[in-house]
Amino acid sequence: MLSRRPILTLPPANIEVKYCDLSEAEKDFYEALFQRSKVKFDQFVEQGRVLHNYASILELLLRLRQCCDHPFLVMSRGDTQEFADLNKLAKRFLHGGNGSTNGDSSCLPSRAYVEEVVQELQKGEGECPICLEAFEDAVLTPCAHRMCRECLLSSWRSAAAGLCPVCRMSMSKQDLITAPTNSRFRIDVDKNWVESSKISSLLQELEGLRNSGAKSIVFSQWTAFLDLLQIPLSR
Known part of the structure; x- marks a missing residue:
């Protein structure tokens, strides 16, 4: 019998968690988003409709997680108007941040x-x-x-x-x-590019690996974050 050998033998996995601090602008943006999300959640609790709005609650948590990657994932989305009260903080991050049919299926749509x-x-x-x-x-x-x-x-x-x-x-x-979309961002993220703290830390890590001759693969839960990461990597 022929023995089957793997094409590539990988070394044991070494998992290392690295923490990075948000800039002051990012902290303020996150805190404002958190407070707004908390108000919405409290409204669901008062109405006794938490279980009926679990999808909305999960989305609130999703936005907070995305904000930790880069505020652009929240403030440049198609639903940005919902976060209109965050505009001042969004502008501060852009310019002052130091972190480099109805239910009737028989009806056709109008x-x-x-x-x-x-x-x-x-x-x-x-x-x-x-x-x-x-x-x-x-x-x-x-x-x-x-x-x-x-x-x-x-x-x-x-x-x-x-x-x-x-x-x-x-x-x-x-x-x-x-029906492909041309862009998932409301603003020109390339022209208005600002690095988030997480991206800055990632770029430093990638640069160190490249200098050592190692290759890298970057994973993200959100493809939109990879779209953002493409900007500094291309530059």
Whole structure:
């Protein structure tokens, strides 16, 4: 018998956690976002609707986690207007931060709604209602709802057909229209680029590895963060 040998033998994994301190501007931005999120959560508690709004609560936590990577992930999103009271802190980070259809599935969407979706597509705005992230390989359903292709297909029991997670309209895989977005940020992040504390620490680590002759692979839970990281790496 022929023995099977691995193509590449990897050394044992060595996990090292490194902490980095946020700049004052980043701390202020995070604290303001935290307080706003706390107000929303307290409202759910007072209304006795915490379990009915668990998706919204998870999104609040998601935004706080993203803020620790880079404030751009929050303040330059398509829903930035919801955080209008953070504008002053956002400007401070940019300029002064020192851290380098309704439920009836028989109803077709109205023309006005479709036009609104098309305008959002052209501007690259919005987020997937399933993963609450910027669209990754977005598709448009016959009922004019957008979501990540993989998110939608994963929600179906059949690989060929299923229901819209938003309005429960029945559709097949062939009914989907590819609707890629041009940009997931509202501002020109390249032109207005500011390094966050986490990115600065990561760049220092990568530079040290490169000087030692080692190669690196960078992982992130959010592809939007990798889009941001592309800017300093390209430079």
